[in-house]
Amino acid sequence: xxxxxxxxxxxxxxxxxxxxxxxxxxxxxxxxxxxxxxxxxxxxxxxxxxxxxxxxxxxxxxxxxxxxxxxxxxxxxxxxxxxxxxxxxxxxxxxxxxxxxxxxxxxxxxxxxxxxxxxxxxxxxxxxxxxxxxxxxxxxxxxxxxxxxxxxxxxxxxxxxxxxxxxxxxxxxxxxxxxxxxxxxxxxxxxxxxxxxxxxxxxxxxxxxxxxxxxxxxxxxxxxxxxxxxxxxxxxxxxxxxxxxxxxxxxxxxxxxxxxxxxxxxxxxxxxxxxxxxxxxxxxxxxxxxxxxxxxxxxxxxxxxxxxxxxxxxxxxxxxxxxxxxxxxxxxxxxxxxxxxxxxxxxxxxxxxxxxxxxxxxxxxxxxxxxxxxxxxxxxxxxxxxxxxxxxxxxxxxxxxxxxxxxxxxxxxxxxxxxxxxxxxxxxxxxxxxxxxxxxxxxxxxxxxxxxxxxxxxxxxxxxxxxxxxxxxxxxxxxxxxxxxxxxxxxxxxxxxxxxxxxxx
Amino acid sequence: xxxxxxxxxxxxxxxxxxxxxxxxxxxxxxxxxxxxxxxxxxxxxxxxxxxxxxxxxxxxxxxxxxxxxxxxxxxxxxxxxxxxxxxxxxxxxxxxxxxxxxxxxxxxxxxxxxxxxxxxxxxxxxxxxxxxxxxxxxxxxxxxxxxxxxxxxxxxxxxxxxxxxxxxxxxxxxxxxxxxxxxxxxxxxxxxxxxxxxxxxxxxxxxxxxxxxxxxxxxxxxxxxxxxxxxxxxxxxxxxxxxxxxxxxxxxxxxxxxxxxxxxxxxxxxxxxxxxxxxxxxxxxxxxxxxxxxxxxxxxxxxxxxxxxxxxxxxxxxxxxxxxxxxxxxxxxxxx
Amino acid sequence: xxxxxxxxxxxxxxxxxxxxxxxxxxxxxxxxxxxxxxxxxxxxxxxxxxxxxxxxxxxxxxxxxxxxxxxxxxxxxxxxxxxxxxxxxxxx
Numbered sequence: 001x002x003x004x005x006x007x008x009x010x011x012x013x014x015x016x017x018x019x020x021x022x023x024x025x026x027x028x029x030x031x032x033x034x035x036x037x038x039x040x041x042x043x044x045x046x047x048x049x050x051x052x053x054x055x056x057x058x059x060x061x062x063x064x065x066x067x068x069x070x071x072x073x074x075x076x077x078x079x080x081x082x083x084x085x086x087x088x089x090x091x092x093x094x095x096x097x098x099x100x101x102x103x104x105x106x107x108x109x110x111x112x113x114x115x116x117x118x119x120x121x122x123x124x125x126x127x128x129x130x131x132x133x134x135x136x137x138x139x140x141x142x143x144x145x146x147x148x149x150x151x152x153x154x155x156x157x158x159x160x161x162x163x164x165x166x167x168x169x170x171x172x173x174x175x176x177x178x179x180x181x182x183x184x185x186x187x188x189x190x191x192x193x194x195x196x197x198x199x200x201x202x203x204x205x206x207x208x209x210x211x212x213x214x215x216x217x218x219x220x221x222x223x224x225x226x227x228x229x230x231x232x233x234x235x236x237x238x239x240x241x242x243x244x245x246x247x248x249x250x251x252x253x254x255x256x257x258x259x260x261x262x263x264x265x266x267x268x269x270x271x272x273x274x275x276x277x278x279x280x281x282x283x284x285x286x287x288x289x290x291x292x293x294x295x296x297x298x299x300x301x302x303x304x305x306x307x308x309x310x311x312x313x314x315x316x317x318x319x320x321x322x323x324x325x326x327x328x329x330x331x332x333x334x335x336x337x338x339x340x341x342x343x344x345x346x347x348x349x350x351x352x353x354x355x356x357x358x359x360x361x362x363x364x365x366x367x368x369x370x371x372x373x374x375x376x377x378x379x380x381x382x383x384x385x386x387x388x389x390x391x392x393x394x395x396x397x398x399x400x401x402x403x404x405x406x407x408x409x410x411x412x413x414x415x416x417x418x419x420x421x422x423x424x425x426x427x428x429x430x431x432x433x434x435x436x437x438x439x440x441x442x443x444x445x446x447x448x449x450x451x452x453x454x455x456x457x458x459x460x461x462x463x464x465x466x467x468x469x470x471x472x473x474x475x476x477x478x479x480x481x482x483x484x485x486x487x488x489x490x491x492x493x494x495x496x497x498x499x500x501x502x503x504x505x
Numbered sequence: 506x507x508x509x510x511x512x513x514x515x516x517x518x519x520x521x522x523x524x525x526x527x528x529x530x531x532x533x534x535x536x537x538x539x540x541x542x543x544x545x546x547x548x549x550x551x552x553x554x555x556x557x558x559x560x561x562x563x564x565x566x567x568x569x570x571x572x573x574x575x576x577x578x579x580x581x582x583x584x585x586x587x588x589x590x591x592x593x594x595x596x597x598x599x600x601x602x603x604x605x606x607x608x609x610x611x612x613x614x615x616x617x618x619x620x621x622x623x624x625x626x627x628x629x630x631x632x633x634x635x636x637x638x639x640x641x642x643x644x645x646x647x648x649x650x651x652x653x654x655x656x657x658x659x660x661x662x663x664x665x666x667x668x669x670x671x672x673x674x675x676x677x678x679x680x681x682x683x684x685x686x687x688x689x690x691x692x693x694x695x696x697x698x699x700x701x702x703x704x705x706x707x708x709x710x711x712x713x714x715x716x717x718x719x720x721x722x723x724x725x726x727x728x729x730x731x732x733x734x735x736x737x738x739x740x741x742x743x744x745x746x747x748x749x750x751x752x753x754x755x756x757x758x759x760x761x762x763x764x765x766x767x768x769x770x771x772x773x774x775x776x777x778x779x780x781x782x783x784x785x786x787x788x789x790x791x792x793x794x795x796x797x798x799x800x801x802x803x804x805x806x807x808x809x810x811x812x813x814x815x816x817x818x819x820x821x822x823x824x825x826x827x828x829x830x831x832x833x834x835x836x837x838x839x840x841x
Numbered sequence: 842x843x844x845x846x847x848x849x850x851x852x853x854x855x856x857x858x859x860x861x862x863x864x865x866x867x868x869x870x871x872x873x874x875x876x877x878x879x880x881x882x883x884x885x886x887x888x889x890x891x892x893x894x895x896x897x898x899x900x901x902x903x904x905x906x907x908x909x910x911x912x913x914x915x916x917x918x919x920x921x922x923x924x925x926x927x928x929x930x931x932x933x
Contacts, residue, residue, distance in 0.1 A: 004683040008925045014678065015671045018688060019637035021696060025709040034557045052923065054908065056668030057598040062911055064595030067588040081515050107545050111564075111648060111656060117663070118644035127667065130644060134660050138587040141541040144522075145588075148540055152517035159523040165550050178552040181563055202916050206852065206881070213880035221880050225854050228915040236921045286879050300918045303847050307920070307932045450550045474523065487518075495515060 012053035017046070020123040032121040038184035040256075041249035045122030048244055051236040054131065063138070066226050070142060073222040078149045087215040087283040089154065089492035090483045094208075094281035095147060095220060096156040096346035101173045101273060102204070103143040104164040108177035109192055110136035116185045125244075128237050129189070135230040139223075146223045154488050156345050156479040163345060166461065167473050168393075168452035169273075169337075171401045175449060176270045180263070182445070186245065187259050193238030195263035195316075199304070201231060202296040204274050211282040239304075246311035253312050258441070264316035265434035269400035275330035276337065279359065280351060288362035293326040318434045324409045327363055331371040332405045338378065342389040343466065345475050347483035350379050370413055382482075393453045398428045398446060399435035406431045423447060528577070541586035543577055545653035566651045569718040571777060571784050576652035579776045582768045590661050594668070597758055604754045605675060613751040614680055621749040622680055628740060628810045629752070630677040630691035631701060635732065636670035638708045642724040649717035658769065662725065669759055676755050700809050703802035718777075719791050726770055727795040730826035731803055731819070733763035739818055740810045771833045778834035789837045792830060796823060797839070849919030849930040850885035851892070859913040861900035862892060869893050881915055890919070892928040 006014070023031050035042075054062075076082075086092070113133035120126045151157040164170050180191040209224035245252045275289040287295075297319075305315045341348035351359065356375065359367045381387035394403035408415045419430040423443045430436040439446045455461050462472025470480070478487045519526070521535035524544040529535065551562045561568060566576070585593070608614065614622065640663050647659035677688040695701050708728075714720045737759045745753050778785040800823050807815035820841075827838045851866070853859040859882065866873055866884050873886045884890065897905045907928050919930030 006678075006683055008923075014685065014688065015674050018692065019633050019670055019674070021634065021692070023709045023712070024696075025706040026713050031709070031712045037557065051921065055671050056664060057602060057671070058908060059664075060591050060594040060598050060668070062908065063587075064591040065912060067591055071588055084515070104545075104547070107653065108547075110660070111546075114644055114647035114656065114660060114663075118641055118648055126641075126644075130640075130663060130667065133644075133647065134587070134664055137657060137660055140545060141587045144540050144545075145537055145586075148522070148535075151522060152519060152534075153515070155518075157522075158519065161545050161547070162524065165547050171550075171552075174547070174550075175552045178563060182553040182555040184557055206916055210879045210881060225880065225915055229911055229913065232914045232917050233911070235917065239920065299848060300850070303849070303918065303932055306847065310933065445553050445556070448553045450552050455550075491518075 008053050012050060012055065015055050016050070016127050017123050020126075028121065032119055034119045035121050035185055038186050038255070040186045040245055040252050042121070042245075043248055045125065047247065048122050048124040049240055050124050051128060051240045052131075052233050054233075059131065066229065067138075067142075070222055070226045071145075074146055074149070074219060077146075077219045082218060083150060083153050084495050085216040085218070089488050090347065090349050091215045091217065091281065091283045092150060092154050092156075092488065093346035093348070093483070094211075094277045095150055095217070097273065097277060097281070098220075099143060099147045099157060100160040100163050100167070100345060101170055103140055103147075104161055104170075105173050105177045106136050106140040106143065107161075108181055110134075110140060112177075112181045112188050112192065115181075116189060119185055125241070128240075132193075132234050132237060135234065138230065139227045142223045142227065146219045149219065153491070155476065155486070156347070156488075158476075159474045162474055166452075167345065167475075168343070168396075168456075169402075171396075171450065171452050172273065173270060175399075175401050176266055179266060186241075186255075187263075189238070189241050190245075190256065190259040191263035191266070193234060194242050195260060196267040197231065198235045198238035199264060199297070199301055199316075200267050200271060201235065202300070203271055203292050205231065206296070207278055207287045207292040208274065208282075210286050211278060211284075214284050214286045215282055242308065242313070243311070246308075246313065257313060260313065261317040261434075262438050262441070265318055265322075265432075265438065266400065268322050269402060269431075269435070272329045272333050272402060275326075276333035279330035279362075280334040280355070285358070288359075289330045290326045290362060293323065298323060317437070318432070321410065321432070321434070325406065327366040328370070328407065328409050328413060331359075331363075331367065332407070333402075335371070335374060336394070336403055336405045338375075339390040340394070341482065342480055343470065343475075345473070345479050347481065347486050347488060349483040350375050350382070366413070393456060395429060396451050396453050397431035397435050398449055398451070399430060399438050401449070401451060402431060404429070404431055536584065537588070538581070538584040538586050542581075542654045542657045546651070546656065564651060568649050569651075569716045570787055571718045573651075573777070573780055573784075577654055578780065579652075579654060579773055581654065581658055582772050583765065585661055586657065594665070597761065598668075601672065601755075601758045604757065605679065608751055608754060609679060613754075616748075617751050618748045621744050621747050621752070624744060624810070625676065625680060625749065625752055626687045626690060627694065628736065628806065629756070630673060630680075630687050631695045632732070632736065633670045633673040633677065633688070633691065634695045635704070635708070635728075636666050636673060638712070639724055639729070640664075640666035640670060642711060642720055646717050646721055646724075662766075665762060669762065672755070672758055676752070679755075700805035703804075704799070704806065707798050707802045718787075721773075722788065722791040723795040723799075725766070726774070726830070727792060727826070728799050729763065729766065730770075730829075731799055731822055733759065734822045734825065735803070735807060735819060736810065737763065739822070743811065767829070771829065774830055774833040774835050778836075785834065785836065788835045792827075792835055793839045796827065800841075847888045847932045848885050849888065849890050849917075849932060850883060851890055851917050851930060852881055852883045852915040853910075853913045854915060855880055855882050856913065861897050861905075862910060862913065864900050865896035866890065866892055869896055889929070889931040891930075894926050 022028060110133050113129045113136060117126050117130035117133050120129060147157060164174055180188045205224055205228050209221055212220040212224060242256065245256050278285055278289050278292065337344055338348045338350065356372055378387060396403055404416055404418060406417045407413050408417050417432055419433060419436040421428050421436055421440060428439060430439065456469055462468045483489055520531055520533065522540065525535040525539050528543065529539065546564055555561065555563060643659050643663035643666055647656050647663055650656050650659055674688060677691060681687045695705060711720060711723050737756050741753045741756055778788055800819060803819055804816060807819040811818050827840065831838055853862060855877065863875065863882055867875065870886050870890050873884050873890065876883045892910060894905055894907050907923060907925060910928055917930055919932055922929040
């Protein structure tokens, strides 16, 4: 008898949904203890729409295909010394920041989604989270494998995961990831899948990977785009979970809105590092941070929230400020790294004349007025040998843990933005209203923060002097400081010189 | 000879990441498995306590009673990182896909005796729920475990179990021409039939275990160590003799999968038991507890599958499991 | 920004495997705007964008599984509706 043909939707349902059951020997609330304390009301998990209907056999097949292609590129990149085709070795500062700051978040997401893959009560949602959990593991592992070759030839890439737990600027991504992981499952997925992946991840991967292509880094382009093919599934999961929560019960709206406001701001602050990568660390940038913000947040985010407005969800709080800051953040972040360049695990460098001309063109209202004079002043000091790195440690924001570098861009762009609040008799400091709001809603959570600067003062980071702290970070002397004159720079010049000789011969 | 100058000038300044140099030395480049799974998980300076578990930090080693000086003493003998894992499974699924298509196209189930088909419906198809539970339990292990080597292992295992639950479901569909009758009946049996209730009860108790390593033992050592040899090997052989070779074609994946899995469970038993007497005693306690519980839970299923020989078949399988664990350092196991 | 409020987009890698998909999108979406950027191709359209299995199959002369799209996909915006015949993005 010929078998009946099943359509994709029905087939997928039979291959996921029907396998779970209502437990009777143990209470469902004991089997799934974590999915109700946040106050999200789910009346019918069966209404969950599977974002993508990928069964495991298809998953193995497609992912293996992607992996074979990726590793073929990684192997040939290593065999052919692909690192010599970069536009310039200074570009690698971006990769150093990436593997120390982004790759560990991929691992955190792997663990977080594995938790959800166990603890959501709905079978369909669990499977979707499991797929993401294994994808995130893929991203962590492929990034480590791709960047391994750079680690063999350049400094500053040797201990990314050890450093993630300790270094002052890496507490920015670490606190972001651990904020989500320590929240309940619905908040976690709102943070990672929606606020980070759906609303903001395009800002990280698309222009940055395109930038890697632009700078001859074929290895990074390949893992980046290969990871992005999974990311599209993740983004769709993010949108699905938001719609699902909002459709399930009207009481969910204010909770989701608050999480949206919180995690948008949290993720946006994290991306300030990416803004600096894009505008300053890439030797040649295909697109400025401001342009990327306009396309991927203002335009696409606008369309997204327009679509979600039918549920009553509005744009995240302070999004106008984020758009106004797009003219400033990359310059502010790169300035702080340059002024503390003796304490970074990557090389810093002042923008070249050519780069500054590009920045003037891309930021006509702000670069020449506020930031060019600073870089030119430092350049002059370096020429005269009078440049000194900033002494003393910066004050960090209690929430995002970025030094207090952001300014009142809507009123006075030269005025540092600074907020303070009191809790339990102590004062807490913030870079913005967005961060202060987050603290005030959950002070018990955020007083726990492991702030690197406080920890240094308390003697928990190797010792009281900078060299002791840097040693504790496993920053070798050759990892930090100016790119010009560094070992990386010398090696690059040696190759390029040798290359020249080959061409001449 | 300027080309030589160029090649010579491009010498690596180090051969591997710092953590791997500390662990394995700097004589040769680290393997991809080592790069992918060692020391990735954060270990210190956690920012906040979980709202859902205020007694523990993230990645807290005290979530199990097992104590390891270094959780990375265990290495997966298969050396699976994501790339090698998916490429291996992809090859296996290609074979499985071919077999399913062949059975479907040639209507091979038509020539399987109805009595055999009925055994498949009653014994094999309900195992989709068992695999589904194994998927949940391995997700739990992935989330709770210490060390990126463990979370990687747990994750691959979890996804394997989802894949196998889906293969069993497809057998259930194919046997009835893609009608849902067999899988509906299997679900009803799983929920109501007396012979499945002992196992379902044990599995639901496993869902609420606090200690992830105990869950590892209960699920991946004991339950799998009984079910796979008994039902995917011995029972398959029995129905093949009775005219059900078609079914064996469709469960080849599971049979191969289990043979592969035994390799890492052996290594894990050995490494954990060797660490300390306290660990060894915990392993013995857990294996005894779950072997007792799960063997009695499986008895009615064994009888249904093998008739009067069922108890004997199950006892043999249990004996093999205990012997294997003893050989790998889990001593003092209770023989019945 | 206001005239682009309902833009959906699909971004794919700029490689041989993506070519027939780009061709199919061009044929089946009259309002699509296709931009080539380093390493990637961005296809955007007002409100709705569709990839039809049949059109891709005509381009490559063999059977094509809609899920093969995932091999070259980089990013997207819009609600996804995927079945065995099409992959569709839209805003409501």
